[in-house]
Amino acid sequence: MPPLSFDGIHVACLSCLCGDNVNGKSALFDAITWALWGKSQTRNDDDLVHLGQSEMEIELEFFSSEQRYRVIRKHTKKPSKTRAGQTILELQIANNGALRPISGNSLLQTQQKIIEILNLDYETFKNSVFLRQGHADEFSIKRPGEHKEILANILGLSHYDELERRAKDIANDRKIEAGMLENAINEIELQLATKPKHEDEIRKIQNEINQLEAGRKSANVCLTHTSNESYHTCLFASKNRRQIRKAKEILCEHKAI
Structure with missing residues (x-):
């Protein structure tokens, strides 16, 4: 199918997409969420494949921090009941007008890169930006711990957790370095303490x-x-x-x- 452009459409308008049933509203959001996070409203990825087809592919270009990216996610239906379907995920970044791959070594690594670029995972997205049809109360019915986690992600508190972790790592490194320096100083002091003895031995040998x-x-x-x-x-x-x-x-x- 031809590409669908969202140029000129504000995110808020896209988030409040309205229309009659079976007009493709859910399919549009499924395409976006599946491309970015591999998540949709279907039971499994095979259900996303068009009837009579064995595979599907979605390309999604987006901007984050004024940098253009492209995500390509492909899925092939399982050939039999005993064999699972296969999904391929590619991530590209625009550089001087050309796109170059920055995918990880595995699908999970590439997925994590996308989450870090967006600074948003699927759970946070669907409980803050996107309210699925028939799931308006999804956030309210979650447990208090899940409320805290989602709100922390929305407010970007995880960034401060990361800063705290880095600060602790740096503090631990400095503590180790300080211990090593202290040991070195103690060793030097021991050597200095034996200096007179060594000087006497040197004088005897010189005599x-x-x-x-x-x-x-x-x-x-x-x-x-x-x-x-x-x-x-x-x-x-x-x-x-x-x-x-x-x-x-x-x-x-x-x-x-």
Whole structure:
């Protein structure tokens, strides 16, 4: 069927849609609520499919906070009594004149994104914006706890609950960070407390190093002195060997005479 445009129609007028029975008022709202929340006045999604058809599809474009979105919800009737029907949900956002997908990884995730964009779930919608035919007393017959939840959603009190939750999360994070910093400070203080002991150990080790260095220098001096003495001894021995060899030569000459 051709697209139906609501341009120029105020939301209040749409919410007070009037007309004779079987003119399609409920079908129009069913199309909107089913596209946005997967909810309608039928018992199940299969009942929304036109008689004789096996599948249906609704595309709904809307604006939220001056941003344009498109929702596409498709449903295929169950092929048999033992197999369930299948529903596909897509969410798109307008960007520079083009639509790009922003669907979640599952139908439930995509549905939650739509609720967050609208800041409105189906229960709040049907008890505040939309009064279904024959269900004008739906809000009044709910339990007090449900009254509180619906009114909180209408007034946006859940936003403050979210802020409170975030504040608690931040406070817990800061508490953990403070505990970690305190532990680090305690560790540093323990290390500082043992600093004098470590300084004494360092001084002792330095003294031992100085003593070893002095011993090494003394050993080097002795080694140098010993080396000099050995050198002179070697020279003296060499000179003696030459003199002995010369004396032996003279002795041999005399014996020959």
